[in-house]
Amino acid sequence: MTEPLYSNFNGPNAKSNSQALLRGLYEGETADPYLVSFLDHCRRPEGLEDQPLEVDLEDHVSFWRKMGEHKGSEPHGLHNGHFKAGVASNLLACCDTIFCSIPFATGFVPAQWCHLLNFAIEKKPGEIWVDLMRTIQMMNSELQANN
Known part of the structure; x- marks a missing residue:
């Protein structure tokens, strides 16, 4: 992973960017069409609910x-x-x-x-x-x- 994508998913905004990616709302700056296609495929399918982020x-x-x-x-x-x-x-x-x-x-x-x-x-x-x-x-x- 290269900049700026690396910083977007490893820096202070990693959690919000990850959630945006899963919702299909992430708008990162990239000119690479393959990366854009990959990020589009990272969207969570419709109908799936968030899982709790804690162990019961x-x-x-x-x-x-x-x-x-x-x-x-x-x-x-x-x-x-x-x-x-x-x-x-x-x-x-x-x-x-x-x-x-x-x-x-x-x-x-x-x-x-x-x-x-x-x-x-x-x-x-x-x-x-x-x-x-x-x-x-x-x-x-x-x-x-x-x-």
Whole structure:
């Protein structure tokens, strides 16, 4: 992304410009017809409602109770078991819910959420052709919960 688009979506007006883009009202200065076409396609389809930009305590607890403790995640963050244990305490679950809401409310992305591991896995044993493999991403447990 180049200027001025970068500043429009990363500066102090990022939230209002993002909302305008979703509503189809964003009027940025660009001469690139491909970019104009792309931005037009970023408009939210008619009939879709805004989603709340906060994590609900009930949803948070429900998610982590259902999540498998041994399900893999990338190695830089906390293990799923940490969050499963955390929802056993209402106080810890409330605190964690608040922390999970911060990225939605502020647009701030924690640095550990930027680490993703990609793995290519054989669909059929012994077949290692790229078009016959499956790629999975291992991501931070908190990012997975918020995703």
